[in-house]
Amino acid sequence: MFQVTVLRNGQKEVLALDAPAVLSDLLRLHGAPLSLPCGGNGRCGKCRILAEGNLSPVSEQEARLLGAEDISRGVRLACLTTVCGDAAVTVGGEEAMGSVLSSGEMPDFERKPASSGLGVAVDIGTTTVAAYLYDLSTCTLLRTAGAKNPQAAFGADVISRIEQSMAGHAEELSRLIVEEIDRMVGALAEEAGVGCAKIDQLIITGNTTMLYLLTGRPVHSLAAAPFVSDTLFGERLTGGALGLASAPDADVFLPRCMSAFVGADITCAVLASDMLSDGKPSLLVDIGTNGEMALHNGGELFCCSTAAGPAFEGAGITMGMPALPGAINKVYLQDGKFGFSTLSGQPAKGICGSGLLDAVAVLLQAGVLDETGLLAEEDHDYLHLICEWDDQPAFRFEGADVLLTQKDIRAVQLAKSAIRAGMETLLHENGLTPEDLSTLYIAGGFGSFIDVESAAAIGLIPKALAGKVKVLGNAAGSGASMLLQNADLPEQSTRLADGAQTVDLSTNPFFMDQYVSGMMFE
Numbered sequence: 001m002f003q004v005t006v007l008r009n010g011q012k013e014v015l016a017l018d019a020p021a022v023l024s025d026l027l028r029l030h031g032a033p034l035s036l037p038c039g040g041n042g043r044c045g046k047c048r049i050l051a052e053g054n055l056s057p058v059s060e061q062e063a064r065l066l067g068a069e070d071i072s073r074g075v076r077l078a079c080l081t082t083v084c085g086d087a088a089v090t091v092g093g094e095e096a097m098g099s100v101l102s103s104g105e106m107p108d109f110e111r112k113p114a115s116s117g118l119g120v121a122v123d124i125g126t127t128t129v130a131a132y133l134y135d136l137s138t139c140t141l142l143r144t145a146g147a148k149n150p151q152a153a154f155g156a157d158v159i160s161r162i163e164q165s166m167a168g169h170a171e172e173l174s175r176l177i178v179e180e181i182d183r184m185v186g187a188l189a190e191e192a193g194v195g196c197a198k199i200d201q202l203i204i205t206g207n208t209t210m211l212y213l214l215t216g217r218p219v220h221s222l223a224a225a226p227f228v229s230d231t232l233f234g235e236r237l238t239g240g241a242l243g244l245a246s247a248p249d250a251d252v253f254l255p256r257c258m259s260a261f262v263g264a265d266i267t268c269a270v271l272a273s274d275m276l277s278d279g280k281p282s283l284l285v286d287i288g289t290n291g292e293m294a295l296h297n298g299g300e301l302f303c304c305s306t307a308a309g310p311a312f313e314g315a316g317i318t319m320g321m322p323a324l325p326g327a328i329n330k331v332y333l334q335d336g337k338f339g340f341s342t343l344s345g346q347p348a349k350g351i352c353g354s355g356l357l358d359a360v361a362v363l364l365q366a367g368v369l370d371e372t373g374l375l376a377e378e379d380h381d382y383l384h385l386i387c388e389w390d391d392q393p394a395f396r397f398e399g400a401d402v403l404l405t406q407k408d409i410r411a412v413q414l415a416k417s418a419i420r421a422g423m424e425t426l427l428h429e430n431g432l433t434p435e436d437l438s439t440l441y442i443a444g445g446f447g448s449f450i451d452v453e454s455a456a457a458i459g460l461i462p463k464a465l466a467g468k469v470k471v472l473g474n475a476a477g478s479g480a481s482m483l484l485q486n487a488d489l490p491e492q493s494t495r496l497a498d499g500a501q502t503v504d505l506s507t508n509p510f511f512m513d514q515y516v517s518g519m520m521f522e
Contacts (some may be wrong), residue, residue, distance in 0.1 A: 265292070453466060
């Protein structure tokens with residue numbers, strides 16, 4: 001028997017162990033899960049913690065990802081470190097929470113809720129969770145809350161979590177998100193000075209995988225071709241059946257998904273955009289890990305999903321980080337010099353998604369990147385900012401210990417190409433061009449903070465659409481809030497989702513061609 005002391009957010013907890021354990025597993029089992037963007041496979045180097053005591057030796061892979069300086073300070077990677085005896089671990093408070101987008105737009109719509117009590121709308125994102133508490137007697141928003149999705153301990157994207165669910169962690173994945181929603185509901189009620197007993201309505205939206213993991217359903221149908229889910233939800237259950245101790249008697253509605261990989265979050269986002277009321281063609285895109293999108297054309301709705309990966313969330317990027325103080329969030333070229341700003345004006349510690357997009361656009365503008373995405377090591381005015389990192393060229397931001405590697409650039413190319421190819425394919429299937437669209441709606445956290453000109457400069461969106469963008473914020477949360485405030489909308493949203501036509505990109509030759517060509521920077 002030995003002890004592990006865990007210090008987290010100023011609180012100390014002593015754990016008793018009778019056998020060695022991998023630190024990431026130990027922390028997850030005791031309610032302090034870390035983000036593991038690579039699913040705990042020791043590839044991304046993001047699960048950094050301070051640890052000392054009887055630990056497994058630093059492996060070659062861990063040493064490569066950390067570097068000598070971090071190792072000398074006692075930094076370890078939780079997924080590659082085993083506790084073998086008495087030890088002490090410090091988990092950074094910032095790990096638990098980044099910036100969560102809860103604001104969003106709603107069109108004018110009739111308010112006629114199903115009850116006069118309290119209601120909560122919840123949007124389960126792959127990265128974050130947002131919740132909204134309403135007084136349904138007046139349809140007044142009382143409080144909002146945001147949190148990191150604790151399932152990130154099993155990987156940054158849906159594919160990783162599907163794999164982990166099939167590997168025997170389905171119950172734990174469900175427990176983590178149910179407990180987080182329960183905690184958020186309780187906190188919202190307490191902050192608003194109302195009792196949880198008055199909460200009688202919940203709308204919980206999310207992509208298809210998130211709803212599967214929430215309800216603990218087997219995910220096998222999502223894991224292999226033909227990728228046809230065995231349910232698309234659009235169903236009701238009680239809070240107790242879901243495991244919500246805070247609102248066991250509440251009526252819970254899980255909105256309808258459009259397909260296995262176009263979820264209820266897009267159904268809700270379409271409602272929030274009000275795009276169906278416009279007779280002109282329009283496109284909605286959630287630029288995130290899953291790249292879900294919907295095209296409205298001539299009264300019909302077409303949808304698709306493309307796996308962009310977590311690069312735009314900062315995951316998988318060498319010095320990528322969430323939108324926290326110290327994250328480079330804007331990059332620009334001024335008087336021939338690279339400049340940047342950080343969140344909260346703090347010293348630069350890393351780079352978040354919006355900064356990443358700007359950086360690539362500015363590197364292209366300055367001639368440091370060529371159209372193939374290669375970091376040039378000659379023939380430009382910024383050679384003093386080119387260095388080497390992990391046997392590859394890298395660009396170092398002047399005045400900061402933050403860099404962008406060649407591998408990071410490739411990750412951006414893969415992500416932006418997937419999103420752009422999905423957009424182009426939906427347009428192609430409908431005989432449309434970008435010029436034919438009246439509006440490009442951008443939904444989601446990342447999309448709300450990007451510079452549209454930078455997005456067009458790197459080819460993430462067509463240049464013709466740069467002036468037609470309408471940013472919606474958390475459109476999924478807004479749509480879920482609409483369902484909460486109008487008793488007729490849940491049924492309408494189900495019909496909307498059922499009527500959507502899914503374009504399968506996996507077998508679409510046009511998508512494949514666009515994906516390959518989209519790797520180039522325009």
